[in-house]
Amino acid sequence: MKELYLKKADENLPELNEDIVIPDVPHTILEKGNDIVIDLGNHYVGYFSFNLGYVDIYIDAPVRLYVKFCETRRELDDEFSTYDGLLCESWLQEEFINIDFPGVYKMHRRYAARYIKIKVLATPKKIMLSDFKFKAVSSADVAQLKNCNCYDELKKIDSVAVNTLKNCMHRVFEDGPKRDRRLWIGDLRLEALTNYYTFNNLPLVRRCLYLFAAADTNDKGFIPGYVYENPNYVSGYWFLEDYALLFVASVCDYYNHTEDKDMFCELYPVIKKQMDAMHKTLDSDSIVTVLEGCDVFIDWCQGLEKITSLQGVYLYVLSKLADVLDIIDHEDKYVYAKRYEDAQKSAENMLYDKEKQAFINAKDNYQYSVHSAVWMILGGAVTGKNAERILLDSLNSYDSVKPFTPYMHHYVVEAMVKLNLLKEAEEYIKKYWNGMVELGADTFYEAYVPENPEFSPYKDRKINSMCHAWSCTPAYFIRKYFDNAGI
Numbered sequence: 416m417k418e419l420y421l422k423k424a425d426e427n428l429p430e431l432n433e434d435i436v437i438p439d440v441p442h443t444i445l446e447k448g449n450d451i452v453i454d455l456g457n458h459y460v461g462y463f464s465f466n467l468g469y470v471d472i473y474i475d476a477p478v479r480l481y482v483k484f485c486e487t488r489r490e491l492d493d494e495f496s497t498y499d500g501l502l503c504e505s506w507l508q509e510e511f512i513n514i515d516f517p518g519v520y521k522m523h524r525r526y527a528a529r530y531i532k533i534k535v536l537a538t539p540k541k542i543m544l545s546d547f548k549f550k551a552v553s554s555a556d557v558a559q560l561k562n563c564n565c566y567d568e569l570k571k572i573d574s575v576a577v578n579t580l581k582n583c584m585h586r587v588f589e590d591g592p593k594r595d596r597r598l599w600i601g602d603l604r605l606e607a608l609t610n611y612y613t614f615n616n617l618p619l620v621r622r623c624l625y626l627f628a629a630a631d632t633n634d635k636g637f638i639p640g641y642v643y644e645n646p647n648y649v650s651g652y653w654f655l656e657d658y659a660l661l662f663v664a665s666v667c668d669y670y671n672h673t674e675d676k677d678m679f680c681e682l683y684p685v686i687k688k689q690m691d692a693m694h695k696t697l698d699s700d701s702i703v704t705v706l707e708g709c710d711v712f713i714d715w716c717q718g719l720e721k722i723t724s725l726q727g728v729y730l731y732v733l734s735k736l737a738d739v740l741d742i743i744d745h746e747d748k749y750v751y752a753k754r755y756e757d758a759q760k761s762a763e764n765m766l767y768d769k770e771k772q773a774f775i776n777a778k779d780n781y782q783y784s785v786h787s788a789v790w791m792i793l794g795g796a797v798t799g800k801n802a803e804r805i806l807l808d809s810l811n812s813y814d815s816v817k818p819f820t821p822y823m824h825h826y827v828v829e830a831m832v833k834l835n836l837l838k839e840a841e842e843y844i845k846k847y848w849n850g851m852v853e854l855g856a857d858t859f860y861e862a863y864v865p866e867n868p869e870f871s872p873y874k875d876r877k878i879n880s881m882c883h884a885w886s887c888t889p890a891y892f893i894r895k896y897f898d899n900a901g902i
């Protein structure tokens with residue numbers, strides 16, 4: 416099957432659309448120690464070139480330049496040499512280049528940037544830099560984008576969200592064009608959902624689903640959380656149980672959007688394998704566990720206890736799958752419907768504290784979190800007015816652990832929408848995502864904690880991705896629920 420899935424993934428490799436961006440910079444005469452900043456006017460992903468010329472006298476030695484690509488204005492002043500984070504510093508977008516001759520110089524690597532800083536490190540004579548060009552690339556076809564008919568802050572939030580998604584769409588749905596430039600399941604799911612309401616690039620979704628279907632499972636049967644595909648296919652090494660489940664959700668979403676039963680059935684063996692692997696993690700209380708060699712993501716908060724959330728993800732996916740199987744009248748439809756019922760009962764019995772009226776339990780060391788509440792609601796372990804109260808209590812409490820990433824904030828909004836709290840969902844989007852807009856964001860960030868602008872999951876903010884796919888979902892919510900809704 417692996418070969419077949421890879422072949423299908425190849426057949427769906429998208430074309431990249433190009434857009435030449437010419438920033439408004441006059442001819443610039445520079446000497447050693449001078450620098451200039453080029454503003455592209457928006458965040459783009461692509462290739463940079465310029466012309467190096469001499470002034471009066473020919474340059475009789477190579478010219479050495481430092482070129483730094485910045486996703487945000489703030490990065491222009493960041494000192495990369497003091498970087499002290501957990502990920503490799505080579506993700507920082509800076510180059511030291513030596514140019515031998517005058518003429519057009521094309522930088523061959525792809526960058527994600529709005530601002531480009533060029534500093535002259537060495538030159539024997541004055542130089543002139545001109546003809547700056549940025550060839551922006553994306554597999555999103557902007558001609559497909561429908562107008563968004565909402566108003567005020569929502570319109571701006573939508574356009575930043577759409578830009579975020581566009582700049583993450585390339586050979587695959589990347590998580591971020593600066594970092595990791597890779598296909599991850601959690602990101603893919605949210606990108607694909609937003610894509611259905613914006614660019615609707617279906618081959619790209621198909622390609623990504625096939626790439627995961629082709630992945631090597633671990634000894635428990637789980638597919639990895641990410642895969643590499645360029646220049647060659649390499650299966651990933653980090654096995655996240657929630658991401659494996661969300662692969663199933665992504666296939667169900669694809670079916671719901673396209674009714675492509677053939678593709679669903681083609682991927683069904685992988686779906687079944689993930690669901691059976693998850694079923695095997697259940698403990699004697701019928702609650703999910705995290706097996707050796709596996710992990711769970713949920714969010715980037717330190718110290719977050721994740722069992723209740725993981726049970727919620729399991730329920731959420733079981734219910735989505737049971738629905739699709741029911742629609743296509745699949746022979747396994749009762750299997751998953753039954754598993755759903757059982758897992759829902761055990762969530763009620765083992766994870767909910769009736770006295771505290773919250774999802775606080777021994778499995779999660781009595782930690783109180785928004786994450787548990789949200790995922791229990793999305794999983795249907797609690798419904799109606801009680802669910803509404805649980806959600807709002809957890810958000811308003813001083814003691815609860817709160818979401819750290821736009822990824823988790825997405826699921827908070829989804830829970831609100833599920834409970835028909837549309838006004839609250841709209842306010843939540845305005846409050847959280849608009850905070851980034853007010854900081855001047857052209858694209859939404861990987862991590863954003865309003866009360867802690869320095870936060871990084873990797874210990875140093877400089878490595879954070881400032882255009883990160885999982886934060887693009889306001890465009891999904893706005894276009895699906897608020898556009899023309901007159902809210």
Ligand code: RAM
Pocket residue numbers: 590591595599600601602712861885
């Ligand atoms: C980070 C990336 C990616 C995410 C994983 C879990 O490496 O931000 O988007 O899916 O974590």
